[in-house]
Amino acid sequence: MATASVIHRWSREEYEHMAEAGVFGDRRVELVEGTVYDMTPQSRRHAAALRRTRKALEAVCPRGWDVDVQMPFGAGEDSLPEPDLAIIPEDPAGHAAAHPQAAALIVEVSDSSLRYDREHKTPLYARAGIPETWLVNLLQNRVEVYREPVDGLYRVRLSCGPGDRIAPLFRPDAAIPVASLLPPR
Numbered sequence: 001m002a003t004a005s006v007i008h009r010w011s012r013e014e015y016e017h018m019a020e021a022g023v024f025g026d027r028r029v030e031l032v033e034g035t036v037y038d039m040t041p042q043s044r045r046h047a048a049a050l051r052r053t054r055k056a057l058e059a060v061c062p063r064g065w066d067v068d069v070q071m072p073f074g075a076g077e078d079s080l081p082e083p084d085l086a087i088i089p090e091d092p093a094g095h096a097a098a099h100p101q102a103a104a105l106i107v108e109v110s111d112s113s114l115r116y117d118r119e120h121k122t123p124l125y126a127r128a129g130i131p132e133t134w135l136v137n138l139l140q141n142r143v144e145v146y147r148e149p150v151d152g153l154y155r156v157r158l159s160c161g162p163g164d165r166i167a168p169l170f171r172p173d174a175a176i177p178v179a180s181l182l183p184p185r
Contacts, residue, residue, distance in 0.1 A: 009033075009034030009035070009078060010031060010034050010035070010036060010078065011034070011077055011078055012031060012074065012076075012077055012078060012079065012080050015031040015036065015080055016080070024036075028082075030072075030080065030081045030082045031078065031079055031080040031081070032079050032081050032120050032121065032124060033076075033078055033079055033120070033124065034078040034079075037116075039082070040112050040113050043111055043112070045111065045138055045183050045185075046109050046111050046138065048183035049109045049136050049138060049181060049182060049183050050069070050070075050084050050085070050109050052180060052181050052182070052183060053084075053085060053107055053109065053136055053181045054067055054069055054085055056176045056180050056181060057085060057087065057105075057107070057168075057176075059174075060168065060171045060174035060176065061087060061171075062170065062171060064089065064090050065087050065088065065089060065090055065104060065170070066087070066088055066089075066090050066091075067085060067086075067087060068083075068085065068086040068087075068088050068100065069084070069085060070082050070083070070084055070085075071086070071099075071100075072099045073086055073088075073099060073100055073101070073103065073106070074098065074099040074100065074101035075101070075124050075125065075127075075128040075130075076124070076127065076128060079124055079128075080099065081121060081124065083106045083107065083108055083121070083125075084107055084108050084109045084136075085105075085106070085107040086100065086103045086105070086106045086107070087103055087104040087105040087106075087168075087170060088100040088102065088103050088104075089102055101128075103130050104131065104132070104168070104169070104170040105130070105131070105132045105133070105134065105168050105169070105170060106125050106130050106132075106133045106134075107133070107134045107135075107136060108121055108122075108133070108134070108135050108136070109136045109138065110135050110136060110137050110138060110139070111138040111139055114135070114137060114138075114139055117135055118135065118144075122135065122146055122154065123152060123153065125146075125149075126146070126149035126150075126152050126153050126154045127149070127152040129149055130149065131147065131148075131149065131169055132145070132146065132147050132168060132169045132170075133145075133146040133154065134146070134166070136181055136182070138182070138183075141161070141162060141182055141185065142159050142160060142161050142162075142178070143159075143160045143164075143166060143178050143181060143182075144157065144158070144159055144160075145157070145158040145159075145160060145166060147169065160178045161178060162178050162179040162182060163178070163179070164177075164178045165177050165178065166178060
């Protein structure tokens with residue numbers, strides 16, 4: 001009699017123990033909804049957009065908040081993604097006791113990862129109660145803005161082009177030109 005295969009869903013705690021034990025070696029991975037995903041290598045354009053977006057957000061980041069770059073973010077018991085950028089509460093200990101679990105904004109720079117970021121990570125951030133998520137969509141040269149998480153989904157989705165400006169919810173007085181986030185093609 002054949003038995004069905006069972007897929008093991010990892011908890012954040014199990015994942016962190018595996019990472020500490022060196023199970024993943026030098027591979028860049030992240031845990032999303034119990035599944036360990038390999039992270040795609042960054043293209044030059046991805047890296048440029050990340051730098052540009054980091055610089056723009058650091059310029060408007062309020063006191064008491066930090067811009068975290070590609071660091072683990074506690075998004076539930078079975079998820080420890082590493083968003084490209086996260087505006088997180090400042091911690092004098094550098095979050096040594098625990099990974100941040102709150103953010104004012106999370107940003108993903110997306111090219112080859114666009115489908116994964118839209119279908120897996122954006123809903124994950126909505127379920128984690130992140131008030132705003134941006135996808136810097138390098139394929140379409142736009143920034144997708146997701147706001148108002150309700151029942152694990154964002155109710156508001158805006159698509160902003162190079163001629164538009166975005167004011168993050170945490171700084172509605174600080175409109176950032178979308179063109180300043182997008183590297184030249």
